[in-house]
Amino acid sequence: xxxxxxxxxxxxxxxxxxxxxxxxxxxxxxxxxxxxxxxxxxxxxxxxxxxxxxxxxxxxxxxxxxxxxxxxxxxxxxxxxxxxxxxxxxxxxxxxxxxxxxxxxxxxxxxxxxxxxxxxxxxxxxxxxxxxxxxxxxxxxxxxxxxxxxxxxxxxxxxxxxxxxxxxxxxxxxxxxxxxxxxxxxxxxxxxxxxxxxxxxxxxxxxxxxxxxxxxxxxxxxxxxxxxxxxxxxxxxxxxxxxxxxxxxxxxxxxxxxxxxxxxxxxxxxxxxxxxxxxxxxxxxxxxxxxxxxxxxxxxxxxxxxxxxxxxxxxxxxxxxxxxxxxxxxxxxxxxxxxxxxxxxxxxxxxxxxxxxxxxxxxxxxxxxxxxxxxxxxxxxxxxxxxxx
Numbered sequence: 001x002x003x004x005x006x007x008x009x010x011x012x013x014x015x016x017x018x019x020x021x022x023x024x025x026x027x028x029x030x031x032x033x034x035x036x037x038x039x040x041x042x043x044x045x046x047x048x049x050x051x052x053x054x055x056x057x058x059x060x061x062x063x064x065x066x067x068x069x070x071x072x073x074x075x076x077x078x079x080x081x082x083x084x085x086x087x088x089x090x091x092x093x094x095x096x097x098x099x100x101x102x103x104x105x106x107x108x109x110x111x112x113x114x115x116x117x118x119x120x121x122x123x124x125x126x127x128x129x130x131x132x133x134x135x136x137x138x139x140x141x142x143x144x145x146x147x148x149x150x151x152x153x154x155x156x157x158x159x160x161x162x163x164x165x166x167x168x169x170x171x172x173x174x175x176x177x178x179x180x181x182x183x184x185x186x187x188x189x190x191x192x193x194x195x196x197x198x199x200x201x202x203x204x205x206x207x208x209x210x211x212x213x214x215x216x217x218x219x220x221x222x223x224x225x226x227x228x229x230x231x232x233x234x235x236x237x238x239x240x241x242x243x244x245x246x247x248x249x250x251x252x253x254x255x256x257x258x259x260x261x262x263x264x265x266x267x268x269x270x271x272x273x274x275x276x277x278x279x280x281x282x283x284x285x286x287x288x289x290x291x292x293x294x295x296x297x298x299x300x301x302x303x304x305x306x307x308x309x310x311x312x313x314x315x316x317x318x319x320x321x322x323x324x325x326x327x328x329x330x331x332x333x334x335x336x337x338x339x340x341x342x343x344x345x346x347x348x349x350x351x352x353x354x355x356x357x358x359x360x361x362x363x364x365x366x367x368x369x370x371x372x373x374x375x376x377x378x379x380x381x382x383x384x385x386x387x388x389x
Contacts, residue, residue, distance in 0.1 A: 006134060021114050022142045049101060112334070216371040217276065255305060283368060
């Protein structure tokens with residue numbers, strides 16, 4: 001298959017697909033009260049729609065990739081995008097909670113396999129020496145979804161009803177499925193069994209180090225980010241302006257990705273170390289600032305700016321650690337990333353039982369410091385001083 005320039009329709013479609021996947025994941029967060037009232041359940045039950053989605057991703061990513069490793073990639077990608085469309089239609093039309101939960105489980109299953117296929121495509125389509133840039137382009141879609149997905153869904157839900165949020169996502173997904181059928185190049189499935197691919201990938205010490213680093217750093221990141229709203233409220237923000245701070249964080253993340261994505265291919269190790277060091281400082285500052293909204297907002301923006309490129313750094317590190325089976329490595333990375341998200345939410349929840357919301361910053365800083373040590377000691381394996389080409 002001939003190499004593509006980076007900004008070509010196939011790569012742009014993958015980036016928009018990343019936006020769709022992450023937007024689908026976070027849609028219920030901004031629609032909790034509306035969905036709960038309409039479906040006749042509590043807001044915590046609607047929150048479980050997000051948890052169920054994440055649980056499916058954690059447990060299904062690796063086995064689904066193993067079972068589908070021999071399938072051609074193009075029809076599999078088209079099918080996954082269509083699956084997102086169907087799952088969002090189910091949510092749009094759901095008249096009771098059980099139907100809504102079914103739609104979310106289907107969406108989680110699509111997500112579990114989606115990024116394995118997407119990053120597998122990205123590594124094959126990337127120009128020589130530009131794999132990191134290709135990963136960053138896909139992650140740009142993810143970053144935009146995180147920044148605007150919740151505010152957009154909240155506005156749409158309040159304006160025309162929560163079902164239209166899922167309806168719009170379904171339309172985007174189905175259009176992307178048609179687009180993928182037209183523009184994506186054909187890639188054959190692997191002749192090596194999924195189980196063998198997994199065994200060979202996990203035999204790489206470099207990949208094992210990346211896995212440990214990702215789980216620890218994402219646990220730290222999401223211990224605090226999961227509870228960022230109560231942290232901001234404690235610092236002096238109000239219910240009416242806390243959304244501005246969240247939007248500022250998301251916008252800073254996009255800016256950070258745009259500014260720092262160039263380092264993914266040229267200086268991944270020092271760039272990741274710098275991000276983790278600054279994030280550690282930000283978490284400590286949040287824990288110590290207490291009721292200072294102006295300073296807290298400034299710290300949150302710096303945090304978002306430095307975290308923005310981190311998913312691209314660690315995804316590229318994982319794919320570089322075991323290059324023979326990119327789809328399998330991406331599936332493992334997807335699972336471990338979501339393990340970190342779930343563990344972070346658990347750590348943050350436990351910290352809330354014994355401290356004020358800002359106190360979570362101490363735990364987040366400690367975890368991020370451990371992740372920094374794992375990366376720093378990985379100069380030979382996992383996070384080499386010289387970026388692999």
